[in-house]
Amino acid sequence: MSPRSGRRTGAHRAHSLARQLKTKRRRRDLDEIHADLKPENAARLLRQEIDPDLPGCAQFYCLHCARYFMDLNSMKEHFRSKVHKKRLKQLREAPYTQEEAERAAGMGSYIPPKKVEVQTQPLEEVTEMETSS
Numbered sequence: 001m002s003p004r005s006g007r008r009t010g011a012h013r014a015h016s017l018a019r020q021l022k023t024k025r026r027r028r029d030l031d032e033i034h035a036d037l038k039p040e041n042a043a044r045l046l047r048q049e050i051d052p053d054l055p056g057c058a059q060f061y062c063l064h065c066a067r068y069f070m071d072l073n074s075m076k077e078h079f080r081s082k083v084h085k086k087r088l089k090q091l092r093e094a095p096y097t098q099e100e101a102e103r104a105a106g107m108g109s110y111i112p113p114k115k116v117e118v119q120t121q122p123l124e125e126v127t128e129m130e131t132s133s
Contacts, residue, residue, distance in 0.1 A: 028066040031095040036063055037118070046121070063121050064088055072123070079120050091118045 028036075036045060042063055051058040060069040062078060064087050069075040078084050094114045103110055 030090055033064060033066060033091060034095045034116075036066070037091075042121075064091060064118070076123065079123075084120070088118050088120065092116055 035041060045061055045063060048058040048061065055068040056070045058068060060072060060075045061067070062069070062075065062084065065078070065084055067078070069078060092115050094116050096113075099108075100111075100113070102108060
């Protein structure tokens, strides 16, 4: 018996645990976020009803990252973060379409994806004095 066989015992559990945690923290896909960025969907998401089950009662939401925040200050910090800037860069590319998939499979000539202009959502400055009144 080599010591190597002893070390590998139970290794399969660690792999499946990592896979479970990855799906637990799964975020929305880029094509879903592109659909959320359409004006009718964006207005609905930015003006949600108060929901006590969500962080910040669902009043502070980042459209690009699909995240809720506790207050305005944490949302402002998020807008300056590396994670948010990376997501903006990913969203600049147009979403993948069925036509593009067919062209990639050889059913047409390749056309590079178009760039989409994406900017951070405007903040509505709400002071604590106004909310308490």
